[in-house]
Amino acid sequence: xxxxxxxxxxxxxxxxxxxxxxxxxxxxxxxxxxxxxxxxxxxxxxxxxxxxxxxxxxxxxxxxxxxxxxxxxxxxxxxxxxxxxxxxxxxxxxxxxxxxxxxxxxxxxxxxxxxxxxxxxxxxxxxxxxxxxxxxxxxxxxxxxxxxxxxxxxxxxxxxxxxxxxxxxxxxxxxxxxxxxxxxxxxxxxxxxxxxxxxxxxxxxxxxxxxxxxxxxxxxxxxxxxxxxxxxxxxxxxxxxxxxxxxxxxxxxxxxxxxxxxxxxxxxxxxxxxxxxxxxxxxxxxxxxxxxxxxxxxxxxxxxxxxxxxxxxxxxxxxxxxxxxxxxxxxxxxxxxxxxxxxxxxxxxxxxxxxxxxxxxxxxxxxxxxxxxxxxxxxxxxxxxxxxxxxxxxxxxxxxxxxxxxxxxxxxxxxxxxxxxxxxxxxxxxxxxxxxxxxxxxxxxxxxxxxxxxxxxxxxxxxxxxxxxxxxxxxxxxxxxxxxxxxxxxxxxxxxxxxxxxxxxxxxxxxxxxxxxxxxxxxxxxxxxxxxxxxxxxxxxxxxxxxxxxxxxxxxxxxxxxxxxxxxxxxxxxxxxxxxxxxxxxxxxxxxxxxxxxxxxxxxxxxxxxxxxxxxxxxxxxxxxxxxxxxxxxxxxxxxxxxxxxxxxxxxxxxxxxxxxxxxxxxxx
Amino acid sequence: xxxxxxxxxxxxxxxxxxxxxxxxxxxxxxxxxxxxxxxxxxxxxxxxxxxxxxxxxxxxxxxxxxxxxxxxxxxxxxxxxxxxxxxxxxxxxxxxxxxxxxxxxxxxxxxxxxxxxxxxxxxxxxxxxxxxxxxxxxx
Numbered sequence: 001x002x003x004x005x006x007x008x009x010x011x012x013x014x015x016x017x018x019x020x021x022x023x024x025x026x027x028x029x030x031x032x033x034x035x036x037x038x039x040x041x042x043x044x045x046x047x048x049x050x051x052x053x054x055x056x057x058x059x060x061x062x063x064x065x066x067x068x069x070x071x072x073x074x075x076x077x078x079x080x081x082x083x084x085x086x087x088x089x090x091x092x093x094x095x096x097x098x099x100x101x102x103x104x105x106x107x108x109x110x111x112x113x114x115x116x117x118x119x120x121x122x123x124x125x126x127x128x129x130x131x132x133x134x135x136x137x138x139x140x141x142x143x144x145x146x147x148x149x150x151x152x153x154x155x156x157x158x159x160x161x162x163x164x165x166x167x168x169x170x171x172x173x174x175x176x177x178x179x180x181x182x183x184x185x186x187x188x189x190x191x192x193x194x195x196x197x198x199x200x201x202x203x204x205x206x207x208x209x210x211x212x213x214x215x216x217x218x219x220x221x222x223x224x225x226x227x228x229x230x231x232x233x234x235x236x237x238x239x240x241x242x243x244x245x246x247x248x249x250x251x252x253x254x255x256x257x258x259x260x261x262x263x264x265x266x267x268x269x270x271x272x273x274x275x276x277x278x279x280x281x282x283x284x285x286x287x288x289x290x291x292x293x294x295x296x297x298x299x300x301x302x303x304x305x306x307x308x309x310x311x312x313x314x315x316x317x318x319x320x321x322x323x324x325x326x327x328x329x330x331x332x333x334x335x336x337x338x339x340x341x342x343x344x345x346x347x348x349x350x351x352x353x354x355x356x357x358x359x360x361x362x363x364x365x366x367x368x369x370x371x372x373x374x375x376x377x378x379x380x381x382x383x384x385x386x387x388x389x390x391x392x393x394x395x396x397x398x399x400x401x402x403x404x405x406x407x408x409x410x411x412x413x414x415x416x417x418x419x420x421x422x423x424x425x426x427x428x429x430x431x432x433x434x435x436x437x438x439x440x441x442x443x444x445x446x447x448x449x450x451x452x453x454x455x456x457x458x459x460x461x462x463x464x465x466x467x468x469x470x471x472x473x474x475x476x477x478x479x480x481x482x483x484x485x486x487x488x489x490x491x492x493x494x495x496x497x498x499x500x501x502x503x504x505x506x507x508x509x510x511x512x513x514x515x516x517x518x519x520x521x522x523x524x525x526x527x528x529x530x531x532x533x534x535x536x537x538x539x540x541x542x543x544x545x546x547x548x549x550x551x552x553x554x555x556x557x558x559x560x561x562x563x564x565x566x567x568x569x570x571x572x573x574x575x576x577x578x579x580x581x582x583x584x585x586x587x588x589x590x591x592x593x594x595x596x597x598x599x600x601x602x603x604x605x606x607x608x609x610x611x612x613x614x615x616x617x618x619x620x621x622x623x624x625x626x627x628x629x630x631x632x633x634x635x636x637x638x639x640x641x642x643x644x645x646x647x648x649x650x651x652x653x654x655x656x657x658x659x660x661x662x663x664x665x666x667x668x669x
Numbered sequence: 670x671x672x673x674x675x676x677x678x679x680x681x682x683x684x685x686x687x688x689x690x691x692x693x694x695x696x697x698x699x700x701x702x703x704x705x706x707x708x709x710x711x712x713x714x715x716x717x718x719x720x721x722x723x724x725x726x727x728x729x730x731x732x733x734x735x736x737x738x739x740x741x742x743x744x745x746x747x748x749x750x751x752x753x754x755x756x757x758x759x760x761x762x763x764x765x766x767x768x769x770x771x772x773x774x775x776x777x778x779x780x781x782x783x784x785x786x787x788x789x790x791x792x793x794x795x796x797x798x799x800x801x802x803x804x805x806x807x808x
Contacts, residue, residue, distance in 0.1 A: 283783030290784075298792050301784040305795045313781035338794065 027082050047081065051088070060091045257343040258325050266321045273320075280314035286323070293327050299336060303327055306340045670760070671768065672736060673697040673752035674800050676776065676791060679745060681705055685791040688752070689804045701750045704730045704738045708748050711740070725773075726766050741769040749773065751803075768803050775799040 030050060051061045068083035258266070267277070273289060274281045281289075283304075290300050307323035308315060315323060322344045330336055673688035675697075688697040707730040727740035732755065741749040749772050753760055779785055779793045 283781065287783035297784050301782050301792065302794055304782045304784055305778070305793055308781070311778050311781060313783070 023086075027085050030085060031078060031081055047084075051084075054088045054092060056088065056091050064088055064091065258321055262325065262328070263321065266324045267317075269324065270317055270320050277317050280312070280316055281320055283313045283315075286315050286320070290323065290327060293331065295327060295330060299330060300327070302336050303330070306337070307344075309340070670753070671751045671803050672754050673701065673750075674772070674803060675701040675750045675752075676772070677701070677705060677748040677750065678788065679747060684747070684789075685796070685800075687797075687800055687804070697752055700733075700736070700738060700752055704740060704750050705748065707731055707738075708740045708742060708750070712742055712746075726769055728762070739765050739769070741773070743773060743776075747776070749776075771799055771803070 033046065033050075051064070054061075056064075064084050064087040067087055068080040069077075073080065269289075270277060270281070273285055286304075287300075290303070291297075293300075295303075303323050303326045306326060307319045309319060309322075310316070322340065325344060326336060672690070673686070675686040676684040678684045683698075683701070686698060686701065688694050708727060711727050711730075725741055725743060727742060730738045730740045730750075732738070734755065736752050736755050739751045739753070741751075743749075749769055751765065751768060751772075753765075775793075775796045776791075779791050779796050780787065782793065785791075785793070
């Protein structure tokens with residue numbers, strides 16, 4: 001379509017019709033919605049639907065059709081369509097349906113179920129970051145701009161033609177009139193996996209409001225698309241994100257609501273930066289990441305200020321989503337808000353923005369009864385999760401909510417829902433505001449339920465070690481020690497044998513160094529080993545020191561103790577003190593291969609075989625540990641020897657130098 | 670209510686300076702600049718005696734016939750200077766302290782912003798907002 005001709009040939013009367021930028025967008029969106037085919041003629045059924053949606057009396061509609069020239073032509077061409085839209089706007093604002101009316105600055109034509117104000121606000125809001133540089137930024141509220149910015153219009157037209165499969169509007173919307181749409185659109189949101197155009201058509205067929213909504217959003221799409229292209233985002237998959245998100249930017253509140261797909265995208269991006277969703281992204285990392293968006297640094301700085309609500313210099317996942325969303329919105333041409341919009345708040349600080357919520361949430365009460373079954377479950381989960389923030393937000397909301405406790409809870413839950421959206425729960429419905437009515441009905445009984453989510457979190461964080469199992473058989477006062485040993489052993493076992501039982505470490509040392517290491521063994525052991533160490537001392541005196549320190553042998557036995565299944569065998573062992581020295585001798589035989597075979601152990605194998613079986617599992621690890629320790633010891637010895645050599649060499653050097661100095665005075669002489 | 674608020678970096682160049690009667694800005698700039706000498710003097714005097722426990726709030730730096738100048742220095746030698754009108758006698762010391770505290774807090778917020786490079790002029794809107802809140806409401 002030649003935009004020039006559109007504008008120039010506007011209407012049958014040949015009067016020049018000027019379209020503002022928002023109007024251009026809006027109309028072009030509607031135009032695309034009406035499924036124009038190649039020749040530019042619009043599907044008459046769609047047009048008829050649109051006209052009906054404008055809620056004008058049929059006579060007016062006939063007149064509009066007549067005036068715009070479609071009747072004459074027999075079809076709706078683009079110019080006719082635009083004129084018709086203008087006439088509709090005029091008719092809706094009370095002006096007579098006449099061509100002269102269209103020259104006035106009119107609000108956008110209204111269609112059923114949709115308020116004009118959001119459109120107005122929206123159309124006024126986006127500054128022209130169109131990248132074309134020719135636009136002047138429209139001051140908010142001033143719809144009356146310099147007429148007919150043809151370059152934009154042409155561009156938009158081009159965009160319309162090029163990008164037919166634009167993304168449909170995201171159903172979540174905080175403004176009440178869209179709630180029916182949102183509700184019905186909800187099932188469709190699930191299907192959106194890039195097949196945006198399909199969904200657009202699906203939703204078109206579903207109900208008229210959805211059609212209208214898309215029509216309304218399509219101008220924004222085109223506008224944002226244009227902006228986005230110009231801005232040439234450098235991020236990976238930025239284009240698809242724009243596709244997904246362009247539709248969100250639809251009214252003053254909608255741009256600041258994060259949709260599910262956006263949330264998923266943000267989640268993925270968060271994970272690339274920080275795999276743990278509950279952790280923080282550091283400021284520098286976030287800075288590098290967001291700098292890729294090629295927004296100017298002051299804007300990024302402002303975005304950071306808005307999103308880092310706890311002022312810690314790092315971004316939690318909700319903060320990250322906020323920041324990301326603001327960046328996206330900015331790239332799509334939305335001016336940055338001075339304060340964080342309510343839909344983007346993480347839910348903690350929602351004091352100022354509650355007032356806008358009330359009017360919005362008033363209407364879903366009416367519309368939304370049907371949606372109860374589906375979102376209710378999510379509501380419950382949401383509410384349960386957000387119990388802690390209820391307290392904080394409640395007081396804030398009490399003042400502002402027009403209803404009493406009901407309203408408070410509704411507000412809190414609605415805001416909590418928003419926060420949840422933001423907090424990465426993908427199952428949440430996209431229209432939390434609309435769920436307010438049955439939030440109201442259902443939150444009350446649930447308002448004191450425990451936070452299941454937090455409970456699960458806590459459970460996950462519990463230490464894995466179980467409480468120490470009571471020893472079944474304790475033969476002596478050392479039972480207490482066994483318990484403590486058990487406690488130590490259990491975490492050790494569970495953590496992969498990592499901390500060897502205190503008795504083990506000295507073992508290689510004893511083999512390599514001397515007796516005194518045995519002493520150190522005892523010192524190494526923990527105080528609760530007192531009894532055992534004493535006992536071991538006795539054993540040591542009876543057993544050769546080279547036999548791998550009794551305590552070390554006892555180590556595995558204590559480790560065995562740690563295992564409940566081995567308790568019986570251990571108990572047996574402990575209950576047979578006279579066998580201990582023999583058992584210990586046996587242990588080295590079975591376990592301490594590297595230290596050489598201990599003296600023959602003629603003693604009864606049955607008792608020890610039981611132990612052997614029990615300790616088999618630990619033997620290898622213990623052996624490995626011992627080997628490592630032995631190598632450590634070897635290396636330390638080597639180190640010490642080398643150090644000594646180094647000292648010797650140093651001394652030699654010193655002597656040589658002194659000799660040299662002595663000789664020097666002699667040399668010249 | 671301040672007439673002029675300034676943030677001076679460690680190297681004694683202004684990071685942020687704003688005064689309300691915009692036609693007389695140069696005078697305030699000069700005032701702030703001269704007040705830096707007083708600040709330096711106070712820092713050096715106190716720092717030697719107390720070490721780290723130097724008081725951040727420096728108090729009235731010097732009064733002139735038209736206005737009074739208060740100073741505050743952070744531990745990183747960033748100085749905040751507030752110039753208030755002498756005719757505004759209702760301002761008590763505590764109020765000035767609270768103003769400095771607010772300034773300091775929002776300054777730290779600005780610093781925490783990873784997009785802000787230390788040494789750059791402060792371009793944070795939040796900081797601007799705080800400062801505006803403290804400034805005299807006259808045109």
